[in-house]
Amino acid sequence: MRLWGALLIAWALNGLAAQAGPAFVTSGEHPGFTRLVMQFDGPVDWKMGRALDGYVLRLQGERPVYDLGKAFDLIGKSRLAAIWADPASGDLHFGVACACYAMPFEFRPGVIVVDLRDGKPPKGSSFEAPLDTAGPSAASDPAQMSQTPAPNYNWVDLAASHLKEVTGATLAATLSNADTNGLVVDPALAALRTSLMEEMSRGASQGIVDMAKLKKQPEADMGKMDPSVLIHLGETPNLIIRQKGAPDQPLTAKGASCLSDEQLNLPVWGSSRPVSDQIGPERQGLTGEFDKPDPDAVTRAVRFQLFLGFGAEARGLLRAFPLDLPDQHVWESMAHILDGLPDPKPAFAGMQDCDTAASLWAALADPPQLPSSDQGKASILRNFSALPPHLRRDLGPRLVERFLAVGDIVVATSLRDAVLRAPGDPGPAIVLMQAAMDRAMGKPGNSEAKLEPLATTAGPSSADALAALVEQRAVLGQSVGFDQVQALEGYLKERKGTVEAARYRHALVLARAASGDFDRAFVEAASTPETLGPLWQILAQTGPDSALLAHATLADGATPPAEAKAAAAQIADRMLGLGLPDQAAVWLKLDDRAPNLLDARIKLAQGDPKAALERLQNDDSNPALLIKAQALQELNDQSGAADIFAKLGKPDQETLALGRLQAWDVLARSGPDTWKAVASVVAPQGGPAPLVSSAAPNPVDGVLAHNKALVEGSAATRNAITTLLDSVKAPLPPTQ
Secondary structure, three states, rough: OOHHHHHHHHHHHHHHHHHHOEEEEEEEEEOOOEHHHHHHHHOOOEEEEEOOOOEEEOOOOOOEEEEEOOOOOOOOOOOOOEEEOOHHHHHHHHEEEOOEEEEEEEEOOOEEEEEEOOOOOOOHHHOOOOOOOOOOOOHHHOOOOHHHOOOOOOOOHHHHHHHOOOOOOOOHHHOOOOOOOOOEEEEHHHEEEEEHHHHHHHHHHHOOEEOOOOOOOOHHHHHHHEEEEEEEEOOOEEEEEEEEOOOOOOOOOOOOOOOOOOOOHHHHHOOOHHHHHHHHHHHHHEEEEEHOOOHHHHHHHHHHHHHHHHHHHHHHHHOOOOOOOOHHHHHHHHHHOOOOOOOOOOOOOOOOOOOOHHHHHHHOOOOOOOOHHHHHHHHHHHHHHHHOOHHHHHHHHHHHHHHHHHOOHHHHHHHHHHOOOOOOOOOOHHHHHHHHHHHHHHHHHHHHHHHHHHHOOOOOOOOHHHHHHHHHHHHOOOOOOHHHHHHHHHHOOOOOOOOOOOHHHHHHHHHHHHHHOOHHHHHHOOHHHHHHHHHHHHHHOOOOHHHHHHHOOOEEEEEEEEHHHHHHHHHHHHHHHHOOOHHHHHHHHOOOOOHHHHHHHHHHHHOHHHHHHHOOOOOOOHHHHHHHHHHEEEOOOOHHHHHHHHHHOHHHHHHHHHHHHHHHHHHHHOOOHHHHHHHHOOOOOOOOOOOOOOOOOOOOOOHHHHHHEEEEEEHHHHHHHHHHHOOOOOOOOOOO
């Protein structure tokens, strides 16, 4: 019995071990480190060491099954790039993508914690050495051999064993045997090189690997080579391979390095203390012994000027103290951007989607480069919110305007909110920004309520407010007063020869059109082609017929101007209403998105009812049915026209169609009273009694009585016809 009991206990324990649950892996992000927690069913014997791509955790004895489903739920991939279990050895691999080190410890029996900490590992750390052996081999497990094919070249194991062999030797000594192209020809790595070339070539042939030829680097610049390499695999995110110890450096879409946040950390280049307390210390010691510029002092002074938003002053310092500073070209670009000037040597070109402050400065540059990715937009919002309040107020309206121009209301709203969070009086520039936001969000009333007080108040922003107000009123088809036109003329004269002149000339042209002076507006618009589009729209919407005929009537063979494309359909509609279908047809050709209904109306007015029906064959709307009925009448299909008029609920039009069809029996039975009286005269036999009897005279009554009845019936018929003619209105032209 004791033997059987021992066997049962052993069997139960063995079953429990076989059915043991998986080892769960969870994680968490903390300042300075990423923590990973492995929870096992019970105490484990473990050790950890270095691998070529990070670290390896190995357990002694039976290998566990790892549940990695929640490993990345709470962390990104800035430190831990990947985590996987080797199907052959059972080792847990940690792919590291940062300049950091692993510090594992056992929290309690069965719980192992691994911290990936920024920086260099402690000297003598045992976790930095490769593990002694490659772990259990899958070759000893027949089942594993049948499930997992052996790779052609296990470069991880070979490289790990190779590193073990050369432990203590320097890397330079290991790689000293190189060919003339700088490629390692160590026999131990020859198979690795061949395998990588074959696999990457296969990937390139299948279209899942993009390869780019590296630019040849001058020998003098070999030490400055970017330590990062960008690899793109199909639709997967970009993978960045770095040399050991290289910092985490984001890349642009084309593989160039993004400027880092450390290089663009403008918020720390000054403080919230009064400027008068800072400007003196920040400009001290610009020159040292023998009047030589001090690089550190010049750097500090230039950065402080940029912090204040003084671009011209920062450029002046760089000219006054010529030094070959590493970030000088970056500061010069920032200085041009702060002053709203075009940058002759843009330092932020192509960096609009970077995950650093470079994306913000790329969007502020002239010309701007706005991001297309969510990462770039989030970076702009993050770095803009970190700017000091005075720069947010200065740069915010410009940035909001650019995102509104491309229709990105979400980002523009977030930027506006970041500006409004700054304490103190926002100032007129922010009021203008809010008015532009209201206008973009379909609230012209709110926009006008903000612009009108500002436009009538003396100050530097009144001109900008008036220009914005006039543009809004003109585009909405509202009138502009003559006094506002005169004010804009004065503002334009003041800005002649400046970069602002074009904007005020645009506003003046629209103001002239909105005030009714289209002749002068078109003359002045010749020098500002970008104004012609809105000008044609104003003419189409609110211009009088005389102005429309004067400026939109085309000579034979002429084509409409391309700038009028947005207003072409509306001009065609108005030309059709004026009885000029041929002019309408020419204008309609300019707009390839014009509605078929308008095209059908033009075709009908041009005498082509078949083409009108073809345009509307799939349109059953009421306006389309009305055009179809008119086209059927032109084709003498009065029955089809009458059916459509009946469907539309237009009895008068239906009766006219039945009259043209000579459906007297129908009209005599169910037509209006005015039609029944006439239709009964000509109705076929079996219909209502006619007004005039055609029977032979009754001998009793005599011939005179019969003739009298004929005269009375004829008079009744004539009166009925007269009443019918008086009640029927002349049909409208088809073009109406």
